[in-house]
Each structure stands twice: as C-alpha cells, then as structure tokens.
Amino acid sequence: MTPEFPAIRLRGATIGYGDVPIVRNVDLTIAAGEAVAVLGSNGSGKTTLSRGLLGLATMLDGDMQVLGAPVGRLRERGRVGYVPQRHSISGAVPATVREAVAVGRLARLGLFRPLGAADRRAVADAVAAVGLGDRLDDKVAALSGGQQRRVLVARALAAEPELLIMDEPTAGVDAASQEALAGTLATISASGTTLVVVTHESAPLAGVLTRAVVVDHGRVAYDGPLSEAGHHDEHLHHHPPEREPAGYRLDQPTVTPRSATTRER
Numbered sequence: 001m002t003p004e005f006p007a008i009r010l011r012g013a014t015i016g017y018g019d020v021p022i023v024r025n026v027d028l029t030i031a032a033g034e035a036v037a038v039l040g041s042n043g044s045g046k047t048t049l050s051r052g053l054l055g056l057a058t059m060l061d062g063d064m065q066v067l068g069a070p071v072g073r074l075r076e077r078g079r080v081g082y083v084p085q086r087h088s089i090s091g092a093v094p095a096t097v098r099e100a101v102a103v104g105r106l107a108r109l110g111l112f113r114p115l116g117a118a119d120r121r122a123v124a125d126a127v128a129a130v131g132l133g134d135r136l137d138d139k140v141a142a143l144s145g146g147q148q149r150r151v152l153v154a155r156a157l158a159a160e161p162e163l164l165i166m167d168e169p170t171a172g173v174d175a176a177s178q179e180a181l182a183g184t185l186a187t188i189s190a191s192g193t194t195l196v197v198v199t200h201e202s203a204p205l206a207g208v209l210t211r212a213v214v215v216d217h218g219r220v221a222y223d224g225p226l227s228e229a230g231h232h233d234e235h236l237h238h239h240p241p242e243r244e245p246a247g248y249r250l251d252q253p254t255v256t257p258r259s260a261t262t263r264e265r
C-alpha cells in the first residue's frame with residue numbers, strides 16, 4: 001500500500017531561528033519508502049533542515065508538508081521518529097535503558113495507555129537492535145556517550161515510525177555498532193519506513209541509503225544518487241562534528257545583531 005502523499009514535500013522552504021534564515025529556498029520531495037542521506041559540511045544547515053521538518057525551527061517562507069500534513073499539524077506524532085544530534089537523555093531523571101526507550105513507544109500510543117505485551121516486545125527488540133540487550137535495566141546515566149546515542153536510536157525505533165529522521169546517529173558510535181545499526185535500518189527500510197539520515201560518515205550506511213541531498217551554505221547543492229555525491233561534498237570527510245558538552249557550540253558563528261559585534265574606537 002503506497003500512500004498518496006510523499007513523506008516529505010518542501011516548496012521554496014526557508015527555515016531559520018527567530019527571523020534569521022539559515023536554510024533557504026529548498027525544494028525537496030522524498031517519496032514514501034525512500035532512504036536519503038543528508039550530507040554537508042559543519043554549519044551548512046543539515047540540523048536546521050531536519051529540525052524544520054519536525055517544527056522545531058522556524059519556517060520563514062514557503063511550504064513544508066510531512067506525511068501529507070503541514071509541519072506541526074500531524075495528528076499522530078508517533079508517525080515521525082527523530083534522533084536529535086545533541087540531546088542528553090540521562091538528565092536528572094534516573095531512567096533505565098528500558099524506561100528511556102519505552103518513552104518512544106508512548107509517543108505512538110498516546111499518553112496514559114499502559115504498555116501491553118506487544119509494546120514491551122517492541123522496546124526489547126529496539127534495544128537489542130542497537131546492541132544493548134544486556135543493558136536493559138542499567139541506568140542510562142551509567143552508559144558511555146556512544147551507548148547513550150544508541151539508546152536514542154532505540155527510542156526512535158521502538159515507536160515504529162513511518163518516517164524516521166536521524167541526525168548523526170553514528171557519531172561517536174564504534175564500527176561494530178554502526179554495522180548493527182546499518183542492518184537494522186536496512187530491515188526497516190525494506191519494510192517501507194522512510195529514512196532521512198544526516199551523517200558525516202555515509203560509508204557504513206551506503207548499503208541502505210540510496211539518495212543523497214548535499215546542503216551547502218543553506219542551499220541544496222546536490223540531489224541524486226549517494227554513490228555520486230562525493231564530488232559535491234569535498235568537506236565530507238574533514239570535520240565530523242565534535243562531541244561537545246551541553247551548551248552552545250563553538251564551531252559556528254552565533255547570530256547576533258550587527259551592533260553587538262561592531263566595536264567602536
């Protein structure tokens with residue numbers, strides 16, 4: 001059964017923060033079931049684009065539809081899964097891996113419905129898929145950074161979304177776990193899930209992702225087969241994003257009013 005609408009449809013989309021445009025005038029259609037890599041150098045706008053799709057950045061112009069609904073209007077939020085680039089799930093709440101991943105399942109169920117047997121199985125399967133099956137009852141805070149990223153991936157998988165948007169799911173994750181993730185993504189892609197994966201290391205996922213969108217200075221500079229994207233993205237292998245502590249990033253200019261940056265003598 002193919003839905004009559006594309007998974008993602010952007011027309012002249014301009015996305016930014018406040019009134020500052022970052023991603024400009026993007027036309028992009030991703031059909032249901034496609035598996036797309038979003039590539040580009042640090043600061044090019046990949047995260048802004050994916051956050052825009054989730055309604056987490058400001059749409060300044062144009063038209064954006066996700067699963068046939070204007071961004072932010074989708075009724076069943078669980079239909080879209082998201083793995084953010086920067087997020088601390090350990091936080092203040094001492095959750096176990098099982099609990100943190102079950103939160104993803106709740107997004108699908110809606111609040112206040114208890115998890116049934118099928119839900120508990122989906123949680124366990126998702127945790128096993130990222131190779132943490134033996135850590136189900138460990139505290140998330142006690143895991144390494146790479147393991148915590150894998151918990152975030154499991155949380156998104158557990159919801160069994162129609163559209164899965166992942167921002168650097170393999171950053172800081174070891175080769176064996178990247179391969180395991182590639183296998184899992186291949187399985188859910190084969191079952192029809194649409195994948196949009198922001199990544200600096202497309203090689204581990206090259207067997208799964210077929211199309212690439214290269215973002216350069218906020219514009220789509222290339223859209224075509226992943227296998228031919230290399231020429232269009234010379235920065236690709238240079239700067240994997242650093243894992244930074246919570247707080248603002250140092251590798252990008254902060255948007256400030258001109259007056260604040262002009263020093264007068």
Ligand SMILES: Nc1ncnc2c1ncn2[C@@H]1O[C@H](COP(=O)(O)OP(=O)(O)OP(=O)(O)O)[C@@H](O)[C@H]1O
Nearest residue numbers: 017022041042043044045046047048241252253255
């Ligand atoms: N919350 C924010 N407020 C204002 N500007 C922001 C914000 N987040 C990002 N930006 C700016 O938007 C631009 C694009 O950032 P973005 O995070 O989308 O890049 P990216 O392609 O994901 O980079 P990376 O590869 O480092 O993750 C940068 O110039 C950045 O300074």
Ligand SMILES: [Mg+2]
Nearest residue numbers: 046047048085
């Ligand atoms: Mg980013």
